Amino acid sequence: MGSPFISVRGRVILNAEALNMTESVGNYVKHRRVPVVVRRGGEYLTLFVPAISGESIAHGYQALLAKEALARGLNVCDLCSKGIFLKSSNDRILAKSFEAHFKRLGKKPEDIKDAYELEKFIITGCVVEDVGGFLFAPAGGGKRKVGVNQAKRTSNFYTGYMIPVAEALENAVIEPQLHSRYALGTEFVERGEGGERAQGQMIYYVEIASAPYVFSLDIDTKYIGRITFDTAHAGELVVSKEERKERIAAALEAMRKLVLELGFGAKKTRFLPTIEWESLAIAVSDDVWTVPTPFTADYIERAKKKLNAVSEGTKLYTYTKGGEETIEEVLDKAIEDALNRA
Numbered sequence: 001m002g003s004p005f006i007s008v009r010g011r012v013i014l015n016a017e018a019l020n021m022t023e024s025v026g027n028y029v030k031h032r033r034v035p036v037v038v039r040r041g042g043e044y045l046t047l048f049v050p051a052i053s054g055e056s057i058a059h060g061y062q063a064l065l066a067k068e069a070l071a072r073g074l075n076v077c078d079l080c081s082k083g084i085f086l087k088s089s090n091d092r093i094l095a096k097s098f099e100a101h102f103k104r105l106g107k108k109p110e111d112i113k114d115a116y117e118l119e120k121f122i123i124t125g126c127v128v129e130d131v132g133g134f135l136f137a138p139a140g141g142g143k144r145k146v147g148v149n150q151a152k153r154t155s156n157f158y159t160g161y162m163i164p165v166a167e168a169l170e171n172a173v174i175e176p177q178l179h180s181r182y183a184l185g186t187e188f189v190e191r192g193e194g195g196e197r198a199q200g201q202m203i204y205y206v207e208i209a210s211a212p213y214v215f216s217l218d219i220d221t222k223y224i225g226r227i228t229f230d231t232a233h234a235g236e237l238v239v240s241k242e243e244r245k246e247r248i249a250a251a252l253e254a255m256r257k258l259v260l261e262l263g264f265g266a267k268k269t270r271f272l273p274t275i276e277w278e279s280l281a282i283a284v285s286d287d288v289w290t291v292p293t294p295f296t297a298d299y300i301e302r303a304k305k306k307l308n309a310v311s312e313g314t315k316l317y318t319y320t321k322g323g324e325e326t327i328e329e330v331l332d333k334a335i336e337d338a339l340n341r342a
Contacts, residue, residue: 001241002286003222004248004341005312006334008255009291009299010215010280010319011165012262017273018208019265020052031174031207036163049172050209052162052265057217059085060264061157062132064254069127072250074243075101077126087134088122091147094136101125115151116230120238122153123225131156131224131251151229157251158218164211166296172211179204208271212278214294219255221248221342248342252335259331277327279320282334286313286341 020032034051037044063083066076077097079086088094095102095109098121102108105121112118123130133155136148164172183189184200225244227233237244257263262275281291281300289312292302300318307314315337319330 002341004338005285006219007283007290008217009294011278011294013212013276015210015274016208018267018271020056027204029206031209049164050174054160057159057264061258064257064263066128068250068254074127080128090138098125116233118148118151119229162213168212174209176205176207245342256331282317284315284337289314
């Protein structure tokens with residue numbers, strides 16, 4: 001029973017996107033920005049550029065994972081199944097999320113006496129919290145005399161900010177777009193003092209961005225279905241070998257849908273961006289082996305050089321626009337390889 005490590009890196013052009021917004025100031029909604037440091041002409045330059053946060057990507061991935069796990073008949077807690085990722089953060093959320101699982105096992109929340117039993121209970125009851133981790137930090141913390149003081153499970157997948165590629169940093173654009181809604185001709189327009197009709201128009205601005213972005217996602221299957229927090233039981237498998245493989249398959253299928261459908265981000269109902277993948281590299285390894293950053297255009301070549309120097313049983317699958325294989329074919333081959341190793 002293997003534990004493949006899957007590393008995904010790529011470059012994708014997103015035009016007219018509003019996938020990750022921050023605060024609104026009055027009628028103005030701002031796109032997320034981050035500082036990026038680059039070297040230009042022998043000096044370091046800091047630029048503020050549009051970005052999409054790793055939290056946004058992680059939310060989208062876990063929503064896809066929950067849907068895929070349920071379709072395969074795997075356990076997903078009540079809140080995660082609804083896309084609410086509060087992740088067993090306290091007693092009330094634990095009881096609410098796992099009400100059905102407690103009934104299946106004939107247990108009550110107060111029956112869980114230590115961190116080992118808690119992690120085992122959550123892993124078996126929810127694929128999303130197994131793969132994506134959780135932090136149980138109840139009120140009272142270390143002062144509690146009964147029950148679990150705290151427990152933590154680190155996520156088995158990793159992602160980060162999408163930022164513009166190195167060549168496009170100075171050319172990445174954030175532009176506010178003017179929009180308006182009308183109420184003229186309806187009874188919802190309030191009259192001003194003296195009876196005159198008030199203006200029935202609402203004006204607002206939404207910042208949109210366009211840039212070629214980097215994309216990154218790693219999945220480490222080593223601890224899927226296994227205990228991690230209690231050192232006395234670390235690595236112990238608490239689901240069957242067959243279910244562990246099915247959970248890995250669900251995690252990989254969610255990865256496929258995340259890449260193909262860009263299954264994350266906000267404001268898609270009216271700001272659906274145009275999407276075009278320029279390139280993608282997927283490494284399937286027997287141990288940790290990550291594809292170099294796609295921040296610079298030579299990342300696939302650097303990945304091949306790294307592979308020659310450090311193997312870890314790695315097989316590299318690559319897609320480039322205009323190449324012989326489609327992005328779907330590359331994903332299929334990588335996922336098949338990973339499942340054969342699981």
